[in-house]
Amino acid sequence: MEFIFNVPSKIMFGENYADSVGQFFKEAEIDKIMCIYDKGVKSTGIVERVLGNVSGEGISVVEFDEVVSDPPADLVDKAAGIARSAKVKGVLGIGGGSTMDTAKCVNALLGNEGNILDYSHDYDTMRYPGGYLILVPTTFGTSSEVTDGGVLSVPEENRKVSIWGKHLGADLAVIDPTLALGIPKGITAATGMDSLAHAVESYMSMIATPITEALSLQAIRTITEYLPKAVNDGHNLEYRTGMCLGCLTAGLAFNNAFQNQGHGIAHPMGAYWHIPHGVACAIALPFSIKDNVHAMPEKVKTIGEIMGLEIPDDMDIDDLGTLVAAAVEKLAEDVGIPNLKELGADPELIQTVAEAVKSEPDQYTYPHVPKTEDIVNFLRSNRAGSGQKHQNINTCKETI
Incomplete structure (x- = not known):
């Protein structure tokens, strides 16, 4: 019997772990990040809760709130361009699967040139790691926080593409069940x-x-x-x-x-x-x-x-x-x-x-x-x- 089992992310599971995200970035010596989320999550107050701790640790934050369901590839390229220009050293994704897939792909582009679709043809084509990535899920669906890939859409072609590789997974998955309270x-x-x-x-x-x-x-x-x-x-x-x-x-x-x-x-x-x-x-x-x-x-x-x-x-x-x-x-x-x-x-x-x-x-x-x-x-x-x-x-x- 032979097999390989891969867990790309360190996992922290428990109530109120989301209130320590700033400390986790600080421990990794990250002082500037991009936080990626959608407007629905923003409206719940979860983003403010998490970013309050991040800012409290003296970490600078560039916010990107344009995530949509079935995130298109050009949205990732837009966010990555902002992140590169701001010279962030890490990425924080707060939300559901669309947000986490966006955050993973944006983070990967911090260490690799070009656009995200340049890496959609074969598994593990990204040569270099991105920044330090923390994912904080607010739902319990895609499991993107513990996988080494993401799915994006190409609306003009009516298709979805998968981006997979060892540099896509999160460094840390913070799974806090209190964030899922009250989901419709x-x-x-x-x-x-x-x-x-x-x-x-x-x-x-x-x-x-x-x-x-x-x-x-x-x-x-x-x-x-x-x-x-x-x-x-x-x-x-x-x-x-x-x-x-x-x-x-x-x-x-x-x-x-x-x-x-x-x-x-x-x-x-x-x-x-x-x-x-x-x-x-x-x-x-x-x-x-x-x-x-x-x-x-x-x-x-x-x-x-x-x-x-x-x-x-x-x-x-x-x-x-x-x-x-x-x-x-x-x-x-x-x-x-x-x-x-x-x-x-x-x-x-x-x-x-x-x-x-x-x-x-x-x-x-x-x-x-x-x-x-x-x-x-x-x-x-x-x-x-x-x-x-x-x-x-x-x-x-x-x-x-």
């Missing part, structure tokens, strides 16, 4: 389902290892238990802590085992329909389960059992896939994930989205490469849902 229901649901997708897909990956499998299964167990509770009660610290832990363990798994069909479908869904990433992953995950069940029925059975299903040993394999996929669909429905019809997805683009899946990278991790016609049928069936508006549909679109 829709964002809680979308980011939580994103974490579940990371856990399930990494468990079904063809490059999974004993370590990633253990992390994936623990994440599935934790997220299944705490996500409905966290959606229904946004101010319970135990539930928020559980979800932060589930996101962390899922991220550590998928940073090493990667994902499969679910994310392969979700990326073009986001690029063409501008669906929030977590919502797209929630919609696509049941397809991944059913598409992989013949390649790994025992793993699919284990996923179902951890989610609380009683599954006979002699169950038909197709029925097994349908049963476990239905459990994921029910969880998504219970927490208010909308379907494609509710999201206003243009049905004329279904074929285009399905065709785009063939261009997604890392398909060597797929237990089974799906047929385009099967993806088309799946997307059509999802769009043919009830059309009944979910209460959380609008907040699913926010970017906090």
Whole structure:
């Protein structure tokens, strides 16, 4: 048995660790940083809370508040230009996955010339490290704080690109569950389902290892238990802590085992329909389960059992896939994930989205490469849902 397991970031997990970020920069001998966030996070008061400590340690701060969902590559280049001109020595990202991906790419460009898309063609093409990077997540979805890559959009080409490499990961991930208190229901649901997708897909990956499998299964167990509770009660610290832990363990798994069909479908869904990433992953995950069940029925059975299903040993394999996929669909429905019809997805683009899946990278991790016609049928069936508006549909679109 041979495998490599990588954890790019030092991890500090606990209540109120966000109030010590300035001290962490000071310990690293950093005296000037760029702080990257979006206006939604700014409105919560979290940025002021964290930067108050940073400024209190005598550290100069250049603020960049223009992050948007599915951050475009040219936004990264703009922020990096400001950071380079200001000669900052480090970067602080406060927010959700879009903010953290932006911060990682901006920080990497502090040590490497050119624009960010110059590094989108192959893994680990950046030759030099950037500055000192601290990421402070405010949601529990992408796990970007503990992965060595980021996803950006190229809107004019209707595509997303991944930037991966050893110089992308954060030096320090500060995971403070108190920052996740009060997140709206829709964002809680979308980011939580994103974490579940990371856990399930990494468990079904063809490059999974004993370590990633253990992390994936623990994440599935934790997220299944705490996500409905966290959606229904946004101010319970135990539930928020559980979800932060589930996101962390899922991220550590998928940073090493990667994902499969679910994310392969979700990326073009986001690029063409501008669906929030977590919502797209929630919609696509049941397809991944059913598409992989013949390649790994025992793993699919284990996923179902951890989610609380009683599954006979002699169950038909197709029925097994349908049963476990239905459990994921029910969880998504219970927490208010909308379907494609509710999201206003243009049905004329279904074929285009399905065709785009063939261009997604890392398909060597797929237990089974799906047929385009099967993806088309799946997307059509999802769009043919009830059309009944979910209460959380609008907040699913926010970017906090």
